[in-house]
Amino acid sequence: MSAVTHHIPDAMLAAYAAGTLPHAFAVVVASHVSLCDHCRVALAAHQTVGGVVLEDSDAVPVSSSLKDNLFAQLDAPFVPEPVYDRSGIYPGPVMEALQGRALKWKTLGMGVRQDILTEDAHGSVRLLYIPPGQAVPDHGHNGLEMTLVLQGSFSDETGQFGVGDVEIADEDLEHTPIADAGDPCICLAATDARLRFNAFLPRILQPIFRI
Amino acid sequence: MPPECIGYSDQTHWMIAIRDNQDREAFAKLFDYFAPRLKGFIMKSGTNAAQAEEIVQDVMLTVWRKAAQFDPHRAQVSAWIYQITRNRQIDITRKESRPVPEELKEDPGSEADASQVVGLEQEAGLLRQALANLKPEQREIIEKAYLGELTHQEISAQTGLPLGTIKSRIRLGMERLRHELKDLKQ
Numbered sequence: 001m002s003a004v005t006h007h008i009p010d011a012m013l014a015a016y017a018a019g020t021l022p023h024a025f026a027v028v029v030a031s032h033v034s035l036c037d038h039c040r041v042a043l044a045a046h047q048t049v050g051g052v053v054l055e056d057s058d059a060v061p062v063s064s065s066l067k068d069n070l071f072a073q074l075d076a077p078f079v080p081e082p083v084y085d086r087s088g089i090y091p092g093p094v095m096e097a098l099q100g101r102a103l104k105w106k107t108l109g110m111g112v113r114q115d116i117l118t119e120d121a122h123g124s125v126r127l128l129y130i131p132p133g134q135a136v137p138d139h140g141h142n143g144l145e146m147t148l149v150l151q152g153s154f155s156d157e158t159g160q161f162g163v164g165d166v167e168i169a170d171e172d173l174e175h176t177p178i179a180d181a182g183d184p185c186i187c188l189a190a191t192d193a194r195l196r197f198n199a200f201l202p203r204i205l206q207p208i209f210r211i
Numbered sequence: 212m213p214p215e216c217i218g219y220s221d222q223t224h225w226m227i228a229i230r231d232n233q234d235r236e237a238f239a240k241l242f243d244y245f246a247p248r249l250k251g252f253i254m255k256s257g258t259n260a261a262q263a264e265e266i267v268q269d270v271m272l273t274v275w276r277k278a279a280q281f282d283p284h285r286a287q288v289s290a291w292i293y294q295i296t297r298n299r300q301i302d303i304t305r306k307e308s309r310p311v312p313e314e315l316k317e318d319p320g321s322e323a324d325a326s327q328v329v330g331l332e333q334e335a336g337l338l339r340q341a342l343a344n345l346k347p348e349q350r351e352i353i354e355k356a357y358l359g360e361l362t363h364q365e366i367s368a369q370t371g372l373p374l375g376t377i378k379s380r381i382r383l384g385m386e387r388l389r390h391e392l393k394d395l396k397q
Contacts, residue, residue: 062264
């Protein structure tokens with residue numbers, strides 16, 4: 001766990017605390033923080049700044065009924081929010097995104113598989129399974145991509161990424177991640193745009209595979 | 212007041228009493244302190260007074276219900292309420308649940324470490340001073356960022372901000388927290 005060397009950039013942690021990060025990226029940040037004390041502490045620092053901003057806000061008197069209404073609800077029964085624990089290599093936020101369902105790997109060819117967790121107009125987050133030695137085909141990016149390693153490792157032009165490491169790639173980065181020898185590499189990958197594969201799949205097939 | 216809690220802020224005392232004893236008197240004090248500030252905080256980003264009060268009520272009810280999760284070793288009361296507030300605002304406006312990190316598993320035998328709690332409060336006090344000393348326009352950008360009005364790209368583009376100073380200030384204080392996390396896992 002102490003071996004994590006690629007962390008979440010500070011501006012992203014601040015945006016996560018403030019809630020402005022798109023959902024797909026928030027799943028990756030929450031998953032990384034579950035695995036990385038360094039970023040858990042940095043996030044706590046941002047929450048402290050947020051707390052100071054809150055506490056120093058100008059007080060605006062609240063109406064007298066608000067407190068009565070609130071206290072009247074304190075004994076009301078309620079259903080606690082479900083708590084999602086880690087399961088094997090999958091951190092709590094991934095289990096939350098799965099909503100109790102089993103993994104459904106779909107093959108993309110060359111032994112590469114994926115399971116899309118969520119997808120909306122602002123982006124998508126998926127699990128990727130890459131056999132050792134296999135390249136995730138060279139692709140450019142239309143937007144931002146975050147990749148968190150959950151099992152095994154991969155390497156590309158920018159370095160090596162092991163369990164807990166996050167690679168952040170934007171449209172300027174043309175890279176070819178290759179899964180290292182050993183266990184198959186399983187990653188959590190979020191994008192805010194569809195990937196543009198250069199060589200792997202004809203672009204016409206992309207809507208079918210939703211990549 | 213248990214002797215080990217000397218030096219805690221009023222807010223921390225109230226929150227511990229709420230957590231451990233469902234103390235309504237303490238909750239009333241916490242409400243009187245935070246509700247008007249919360250309302251001001253929420254209205255800063257353009258929410259009208261009536262909607263802001265609805266969110267205040269929702270947040271304070273969440274504080275009561277999640278009190279068991281409050282841990283003064285890891286978070287100031289205001290930081291904890293800040294995160295609950297932003298999470299609730301997102302849940303309500305986007306109608307989606309915000310992904311949160313796994314909770315740390317607390318060792319049931321672990322005892323309160325007053326120096327850690329007081330140390331965290333002192334660091335937050337120093338941070339407040341550092342923020343108060345910023346130029347008004349810098350302070351405004353910090354507020355915007357934590358009110359959720361800037362994207363992460365916009366935050367990282369704020370190169371003129373003394374965020375680095377603030378960060379190293381608070382990182383220093385948070386080192387204690389890191390050591391505690393390490394101990395927890397051994």
